[in-house]
Amino acid sequence: MKLAKTYAFLKKDLSLIEDALEETVYADQPVLHEASTQLLKAGGKRLRPVFVLLASKFGDYNLNKIKNVASSLELIHMASLVHDDVIDNSDIRRGKPTVKAKWDNQVAMLTGDFIFAKALQQFTEIDKPRAHQILANTMMELTIGEIEQIKDKYNLDQNLRTYLRRIKRKTALLISSSCQLGAIVANTDSETEKALFRYGYFMGMSYQIIDDILDFTASEKELGKPAGSDLIQGNITLPVLYAMENPSIRRELQDAFANNSNISPKLLSPIISKISKSDAITRAREVSDQYLKKAYDSLNLLPDIQAKDALANIANYIGNRKI
Amino acid sequence: MTYIDTINYYTNLITQTINQSFLNKHLDEPEIEVHKLITLHELVQDKPNYEELVQTTMLVQIALNTHDKISVDFEEENIKKQQLTVLAGDYYSGIYYHLLANHNNLPFIRLLADGINEITQAKMAFYYSYFNDLDSFLAKYKEIESKLIEKVADFVNKTEQLPYITTWLMAKRLEFELIQLRSDKHTFFQKLILGNVQSIQNKEQLEKKIRQQLMKINHDLDKIIADNKKSLAFPKDLNFFNYYTLQKKWNMELEEGLSQ
Numbered sequence: 001m002k003l004a005k006t007y008a009f010l011k012k013d014l015s016l017i018e019d020a021l022e023e024t025v026y027a028d029q030p031v032l033h034e035a036s037t038q039l040l041k042a043g044g045k046r047l048r049p050v051f052v053l054l055a056s057k058f059g060d061y062n063l064n065k066i067k068n069v070a071s072s073l074e075l076i077h078m079a080s081l082v083h084d085d086v087i088d089n090s091d092i093r094r095g096k097p098t099v100k101a102k103w104d105n106q107v108a109m110l111t112g113d114f115i116f117a118k119a120l121q122q123f124t125e126i127d128k129p130r131a132h133q134i135l136a137n138t139m140m141e142l143t144i145g146e147i148e149q150i151k152d153k154y155n156l157d158q159n160l161r162t163y164l165r166r167i168k169r170k171t172a173l174l175i176s177s178s179c180q181l182g183a184i185v186a187n188t189d190s191e192t193e194k195a196l197f198r199y200g201y202f203m204g205m206s207y208q209i210i211d212d213i214l215d216f217t218a219s220e221k222e223l224g225k226p227a228g229s230d231l232i233q234g235n236i237t238l239p240v241l242y243a244m245e246n247p248s249i250r251r252e253l254q255d256a257f258a259n260n261s262n263i264s265p266k267l268l269s270p271i272i273s274k275i276s277k278s279d280a281i282t283r284a285r286e287v288s289d290q291y292l293k294k295a296y297d298s299l300n301l302l303p304d305i306q307a308k309d310a311l312a313n314i315a316n317y318i319g320n321r322k323i
Numbered sequence: 324m325t326y327i328d329t330i331n332y333y334t335n336l337i338t339q340t341i342n343q344s345f346l347n348k349h350l351d352e353p354e355i356e357v358h359k360l361i362t363l364h365e366l367v368q369d370k371p372n373y374e375e376l377v378q379t380t381m382l383v384q385i386a387l388n389t390h391d392k393i394s395v396d397f398e399e400e401n402i403k404k405q406q407l408t409v410l411a412g413d414y415y416s417g418i419y420y421h422l423l424a425n426h427n428n429l430p431f432i433r434l435l436a437d438g439i440n441e442i443t444q445a446k447m448a449f450y451y452s453y454f455n456d457l458d459s460f461l462a463k464y465k466e467i468e469s470k471l472i473e474k475v476a477d478f479v480n481k482t483e484q485l486p487y488i489t490t491w492l493m494a495k496r497l498e499f500e501l502i503q504l505r506s507d508k509h510t511f512f513q514k515l516i517l518g519n520v521q522s523i524q525n526k527e528q529l530e531k532k533i534r535q536q537l538m539k540i541n542h543d544l545d546k547i548i549a550d551n552k553k554s555l556a557f558p559k560d561l562n563f564f565n566y567y568t569l570q571k572k573w574n575m576e577l578e579e580g581l582s583q
Contacts, residue, residue, distance in 0.1 A: 032447040083413060087406045089397060104395040106450070109409065110443045113390060116416065117439035124433040132424035132432065140417040144343075147410050150403065151345050 006313035009306060010053050013063055017049050020071045024118050035099045035111040039078050042094035048073040052182035055196045057307035059186025068125045069185050073178050075119035082112040095224055131184050138177040145169025153234035154257045163238055172204030195301040199311060202295035207318050209288040212237035216276040226265050228272030242280035249274055292319045329364055330357050336378055340418055346411050349404055353385045358495040362472055362488055366481055379419045380471050383435050386415035387442060391511035434478055438471045454520045457532045468492050487547045494540045497533050504530050
């Protein structure tokens with residue numbers, strides 16, 4: 001089943017959010033306008049708005065308010081991607097040239113700041129102090145996660161804990177906040193809010209682990225970038241951590257990283273191949289499945305409405321992404 | 324408190340707030356534009372939460388200044404520093420939101436977001452505009468330089484001092500750029516001028532023009548003071564009429580403070 005089919009009943013509302021996104025990033029300056037809509041037009045799953053809408057279904061579903069939360073979260077995600085492409089020197093995202101590739105780093109910096117400001121302007125329409133505290137905390141953690149990622153690059157002396165903390169900050173918190181903020185803006189009771197937060201958190205963790213596995217197992221065509229790109233950039237993900245329990249793989253990586261200014265896809269290709277064929281992939285998959293199970297369990301506390309089925313189906317889809 | 328005390332107080336407050344060990348290790352301490360800090364303090368000091376207003380506005384200014392340091396392309400030998408500079412700007416912006424969100428100050432969150440929005444739009448317009456001379460460039464650049472302070476002045480209903488403040492801030496910008504030029508340090512401001520002002524082709528021309536502009540701006544400041552003397556009564560608690568002379572005193576105090 002296609003992901004969009006799991007929440008087809010939200011199609012009309014998602015379309016309104018799409019319009020809101022486009023309207024929000026409107027800028028008089030033509031380059032800024034084009035750069036801001038560049039990523040928007042490239043599509044994407046709009047997972048964060050979907051989670052906001054679905055979570056809101058458990059309370060008072062007021063689309064006018066919910067729309068502001070959903071589009072703000074997508075914009076914050078987009079702003080961070082525009083800046084990430086500067087950090088990673090990426091030329092392609094979602095099959096389209098990145099802002100930094102089409103224009104330059106400075107245009108990308110201004111575009112990211114502009115989108116961030118637009119997101120906050122939009123979010124201040126929500127007159128709920130706790131919602132702002134949650135979003136502010138999420139944004140701080142997101143940036144700290146990125147800083148930690150740079151700090152840990154090419155560092156082979158990492159453990160499971162540092163990895164999990166990093167992906168929590170980098171991915172899971174924005175997804176869990178999407179669910180939680182959807183619940184808050186819809187005035188759900190605190191148990192429902194907590195269950196939705198937990199669902200989002202576990203989903204986010206599982207989602208990122210699978211992304212990290214796909215980096216080794218998917219083809220360049222499927223990924224839109226060479227396989228093993230994360231490792232080439234020095235990011236030590238869960239499959240690598242597990243694979244390094246094999247002393248020969250660890251030694252090969254140590255040798256390859258000894259001079260980290262000279263790491264090429266060609267140099268790492270044999271190691272990437274070994275990791276993708278090792279049991280590290282299955283073991284990482286097991287960890288992802290454990291998070292997924294916790295996500296399903298969190299749903300048990302929620303009433304049986306259509307949105308609950310959709311959340312379960314999304315978890316199912318995420319869990320069954322081709323590895 | 325003397326200006327030196329005020330500057331020290333806020334500088335410590337801001338430095339503690341943005342403290343992040345890994346950023347500290349790899350990046351230079353962000354420059355705090357003390358003239359903006361003092362101006363903000365003067366504008367809001369009679370408000371109950373004045374420290375937070377100064378601190379968060381300065382954080383946004385520092386975040387934007389930090390992102391201005393990103394070069395068009397990353398230099399191979401400085402990749403980590405550049406990557407962290409991107410994140411440092413995001414981090415400082417995040418702190419501004421975090422502080423205000425924790426004190427439920429939604430109007431000020433909105434105000435500063437409006438400011439970031441308008442400044443980024445103005446910078447982008449600059450990036451793709453061409454000017455015949457420095458005069459026309461500076462007339463537009465004034466908006467970028469003083470936007471946040473204009474927003475705050477509007478927020479606290481103290482806009483009558485803005486003609487003086489915005490001109491004074493431009494003078495401070497030009498003084499700063501002269502120092503950078505002499506130290507051979509590149510800035511976003513210089514890059515915009517050298518790339519977009521047709522009559523200025525090199526640093527020597529730029530330095531000469533900046534000196535001329537500074538003389539002109541100082542003359543303008545005198546004129547604003549003279550005009551206001553006749554027509555505008557400044558509020559008792561915020562006497563920008565005296566600010567020009569205080570500035571000299573403050574600079575002297577600053578020098579004394581530095582020499583101790």
